[in-house]
Amino acid sequence: MKISILIGTRPNFIKVTQFKKCAAILDPNIKITVIHTGQHYDEKMADVFFKQFNLLPDHYLNIAPASANKQIADIMIKLEELIDKIGKPDLLLVPGDVNSTMAGALFANKSGIKLGHIEAGLRSFDRTMPEEFNRIVTDELTDLFFITEPSGLEHLKNEKRDISKIHFVGNTMIDTMVAFENEIEASPVLKDLGINSAKFVLMTMHRPATVDNKAEFEKLIQLIEHVSINYMVVFAIHPRTIKNAKEFGLYDKITNNKNLICTEPLDYFAFQKLVKNCAFILTDSGGIQEESTFRQKPCLTLRPNTERPITVTEGSNTLLTFDIETVKSYIAKIEDGSYKKGKVPEMWDGKATERILKIISTKL
Template sequence: MKKKILISVGTRPNFIKVTRFKECARNHPNLEIRIVHTGQHYDRLMSSVFFEQFGLQPDYYLTLESRLPSMQMGEITMKIGELLDAWKPDLLVVPGDVNSTLAAALAANKAGVPLAHLESGLRSHDRTMPEEINRILTDEITETYFITEQSGMDNLLLEGTRREQLHFVGNTMIDTLVAFESEIEQSTILEDLGIRQMPYLLMTMHRPSNVDNEAGLIFIRDLLQGATTDFNVVFPMHPRTWKKIDEFNLRSDFEALSRLTITDPLDYFAFQKLIKHTRMILTDSGGIQEESTFRQVPCLTIRDNTERPVTCELGTNELVPRDARTVLSKMTTNMTKKGIIPPLWDGKATERILEIIAA
């Protein structure tokens, strides 16, 4: 009898972490893997286009009635619970730290289904971050921990987790980068934006603390004004950010920057092509810290902390405060920062995970 594995995903960063599971499962005939899309990202560019690019269709798609986070979590928990009761998987796998991660984990706990957590043990030690709460609570009810970096091992051991539950397997997000390298390189985004022959910086900002208030948007404007003095800057903008820019009457300030190119959210291949060829990344993202480290591209993360410290200790990442002058100064000194690729970030993490599950 096959062991039934259900993987729950709900947002772009988490889609990227599970692209190789069905393909790699062909080497494990005793496993049956199904994917449920919880529907947390409802915009096409934020969800379905990713599945189209990877040739990966979810087996189940949840339709959520509400866009309020608390209501969404309740819906996801209820509907995942119904799915667990109907299919009766032997294991639920949840990646990351978003709301749907915790909601699905709670459903597994209530249904008595064993839970495995991808990226377990990561800690920013900042409980004002919703993602930190999601990480901690998910790990509290996890049985099998799949870990991307040494800090995850250290944190879970300090929290009292039994060592035999911990598996240092590497980073499944890197598996996707490795597997789709040729598709990434075939992207025409550099030509489309007219930047193939010119150096550029890449910016991404999406955290509410940076884009949902006037002070954060003024910081971004001031940073861009300084950065575009010397560089072209490409800024794929999150759907809600333009609305906030208009709310605070800042649109004309951004549109006045002639060397700034603002795009809609980009597909995975296009965005990875931009990462691969940029001089430096300015971000507040979690996953981009890892992708830039793998690509050996300097990255300034505009945060006071990170749950991915290996990207600073071994990689090309550095934390900087939300101060435009400080960031602009660091741009000069960090433009040539070198790093190394962390252990087991070799494109084989998914296979290691499946070997453990199949045993």
């Protein structure tokens, strides 16, 4: 059996690290081919991730930076050229909700290839997010739905999907955390950043609603200034965030704060060591909501919605409007011990990849 996995961004890489290893153990007749579109074009960082995970793609499509429309078209064209050379797989597996995910789904549909979707059924119900459109289109074309949480099942049922094709398997991103726990613990990042206590806050902010608007960016600076009174703040800062800070005339507010450490994108082990050891997390990102829930680490997500509701209903994540006083009140709850503890969701146990492969073996 031939399975091709299409990845394009760093969050995608994290979700597929265990497939080749699990396939080799479960059934040597399962042949896994990993295809990297190049959607994330920081190849230096991509190479670091691949080396850490011992996951070198078998094929690169090498698409160039471009608009979403051109990227999706280029992926489909180059994927067709590649499949013509190497032969059709029995299944194309796509993780997540990025442009590469949807491009793979469209290609599979037009090429008569069965499609499996990892993280199927997640919905934010916010059509202003490009990821939401990618999720909906991908699930419209999917043959095997692999869901991470019960909300995925409910959404797919409401969309009248075939229940026999929906499989609750757990979270493959957690598989990676479990598999590399020793490497995460061994990361020297705390020493490298000069952090000698757990009294630091990890921050990631990159969504346009947060950093592309000057008024919102000024609120972000106010929040950093408040938090940094009592904590070191480690800000894993996106290049676009730096660019906007300079354009808004706010860059000095970042560089002059002695309790703020701005880092370039970190390798996986380093970032997970920070998640594991911080006091709490401030974010507008997606994956870290799940990572913090697995670590049972308080996470304040400055967004009105999430496609990962189990991190709120069962986990340690809280959605907040970006109101400084509201955020302060939740930080106070964390500090006085009244913030919720959360629990690790069902099947987030490091075995999701194995479950997916067993299902594929029986369904194809």
